[in-house]
Amino acid sequence: MATKTFAGKIIEINEEGYLVNASEWTPDVAKEIAAEEGIELTDLHFRVLDFIRDKAGSGVALTIRSIGNSGIIDIKQFYQLFPGGPLKKASRIAGIKKPSSCV
Amino acid sequence: MKKILILGGGTAGTIMVNKLRKALEREEWEITIVDQHRTHYYQPGFLFIPFDIYTRHDVVKPKGDFFPAGVNVVYAAIDRIEADRNRVHLEGGTFLQYDFLIIATGTQTRPDQTPGLKDALWYKEIFDFYTIEGAVALRDFFRKWEGGRLVMNIADLPYKCPVAPLEFIFLADAYFTKKGMRDKVDITYVTPLPGAFTKPVATRMLSELLQEKNIHIVPEFYLERIDNENKKLISYDEQEVPFDVLAIVPLNMGSDMIARSGLGDDLNYVLTDKHTLRSEKYENIFVLGDAANLPTSKAGSVAHFSAEILFENLMSAIEGRPLLAKFDGHANCYIETGFGKGSLIDFNYETEPLPGTFPLPGVGPFGLLKNTKMNHYGKVLFRWIYWHILLKGKELPVEAEMTMAGKKLWKF
Numbered sequence A: 001m002a003t004k005t006f007a008g009k010i011i012e013i014n015e016e017g018y019l020v021n022a023s024e025w026t027p028d029v030a031k032e033i034a035a036e037e038g039i040e041l042t043d044l045h046f047r048v049l050d051f052i053r054d055k056a057g058s059g060v061a062l063t064i065r066s067i068g069n070s071g072i073i074d075i076k077q078f079y080q081l082f083p084g085g086p087l088k089k090a091s092r093i094a095g096i097k098k099p100s101s102c103v
Numbered sequence B: 001m002k003k004i005l006i007l008g009g010g011t012a013g014t015i016m017v018n019k020l021r022k023a024l025e026r027e028e029w030e031i032t033i034v035d036q037h038r039t040h041y042y043q044p045g046f047l048f049i050p051f052d053i054y055t056r057h058d059v060v061k062p063k064g065d066f067f068p069a070g071v072n073v074v075y076a077a078i079d080r081i082e083a084d085r086n087r088v089h090l091e092g093g094t095f096l097q098y099d100f101l102i103i104a105t106g107t108q109t110r111p112d113q114t115p116g117l118k119d120a121l122w123y124k125e126i127f128d129f130y131t132i133e134g135a136v137a138l139r140d141f142f143r144k145w146e147g148g149r150l151v152m153n154i155a156d157l158p159y160k161c162p163v164a165p166l167e168f169i170f171l172a173d174a175y176f177t178k179k180g181m182r183d184k185v186d187i188t189y190v191t192p193l194p195g196a197f198t199k200p201v202a203t204r205m206l207s208e209l210l211q212e213k214n215i216h217i218v219p220e221f222y223l224e225r226i227d228n229e230n231k232k233l234i235s236y237d238e239q240e241v242p243f244d245v246l247a248i249v250p251l252n253m254g255s256d257m258i259a260r261s262g263l264g265d266d267l268n269y270v271l272t273d274k275h276t277l278r279s280e281k282y283e284n285i286f287v288l289g290d291a292a293n294l295p296t297s298k299a300g301s302v303a304h305f306s307a308e309i310l311f312e313n314l315m316s317a318i319e320g321r322p323l324l325a326k327f328d329g330h331a332n333c334y335i336e337t338g339f340g341k342g343s344l345i346d347f348n349y350e351t352e353p354l355p356g357t358f359p360l361p362g363v364g365p366f367g368l369l370k371n372t373k374m375n376h377y378g379k380v381l382f383r384w385i386y387w388h389i390l391l392k393g394k395e396l397p398v399e400a401e402m403t404m405a406g407k408k409l410w411k412f
């Protein structure tokens, strides 16, 4: 496994750049990962990230639709906050695993 | 008398009612099955109707023909499950009491959930083939169509039989080739997935087939709405795809009854333990088939494989023993690829579809992830097996648990 320094901490990441341990996540780590994605995080971003981290912890599959039903933002805003593959980007910034769509 | 109640008499419910009636004493156990419709549809057959390969007659039979003697059959819409009181309310105000409940209400297409879908062009230039009505309307359209842009879109995930839309475009390619008008038809596959399929090895094989057949793919397209006036698909991030005729898999959702019962997720799929197949909330409720939120395909083959596991665990629950049988997510799908050929994939929760032979290692007769005539016959045979063996809950010569024998591990 590779490691990378985010916000002064050495953090383990997988080959696609996702955090290996969700527990190593901090808001500052999120800001730096977001910067790599070209995103500057606002309060609204953080509310969505919190929702995603909660949902991931509960073991229920995370979907774009579930974020649209979160009461925080609708799907259109989700695409605006995390342009180009919002679920993958938001998951990476939230420090959780890449969502796997099961077929 | 103790009571088992089965909700839904489709593929999963029918398999289960047959298994249970055989295993349980009639004097001891009363079994009841409820469904709102009297007709059983062989849904895999819908795929062939638009191309004049199957007719309506090939895919419908009365549900009653497949229920065993000695069970109560109730034709009524289910309103909600009141799990705290072990009872199920039917529309019209009556209710049924149970000791054990099996939910098998499947998943339905919901075109009403996408703006502009069930609108001016619905069943005129926009069709689904996941219902008998849509499949027949599309057949009538194709018979007269003179060509243009054919777009196949998947509105959202998950949807049942994940390979069906790919099979649809392979069959469309063959159909228009045989009609001598393939050069007048432009075929595009528009999907929310990052490629033709989710898993790497199968995606590679399927992408090659798409290329070979000159079918374009637009990945990572998440449908927001349909512009009927300009005949365009529009995604949440403002991508547009124009069409002359659109075949679509609308959003799939579990029954609204599940939401009213407080047992489901955002899409009304019942929260289910993926190994034991028991409800996560109630010890006397089990879930079979498309109705469950399992992280595997929603497919008839999954209903079949998991039925054996559910059966064992239900027997254990009845006798108060721990639930030892564990479902591994085993799915097995034939993929029609057109021109009398087919492919086959076999996978579970942990292992992606791999090449090899099935079910006998090294022998087959079916080739995994290979495009062969034999696999096509497998699919053709499947209809006979479905009506005569599968629904009756009889054993097939294939294990419920997936096996690695005969598979080749690929490394990149």
Ligand SMILES: Cc1cc2nc3c(=O)[nH]c(=O)nc-3n(C[C@H](O)[C@H](O)[C@H](O)COP(=O)(O)OP(=O)(O)OC[C@H]3O[C@@H](n4cnc5c(N)ncnc54)[C@H](O)[C@@H]3O)c2cc1C
Residues within 6 Å of the ligand: B007, B008, B009, B010, B011, B012, B013, B034, B035, B036, B037, B042, B043, B044, B045, B046, B047, B076, B077, B078, B079, B104, B105, B106, B107, B129, B130, B131, B160, B161, B164, B255, B257, B288, B289, B290, B291, B298, B299, B300, B301, B302, B303, B332, B333, B334
């Ligand atoms: C085009 C197409 C192609 C397919 N191809 C394949 C294939 O090649 N291989 C494969 O394995 N699978 C295939 N499938 C999938 C397969 O048909 C389904 O996965 C399977 O039928 C699921 O069984 P089920 O019992 O869970 O749901 P269903 O068979 O859909 O049954 C659900 C039943 O519940 C009833 N119901 C629902 N809600 C209520 C309510 N509120 N009140 C009363 N009754 C209710 C419905 O009327 C229905 O009879 C295909 C499906 C489609 C649409």
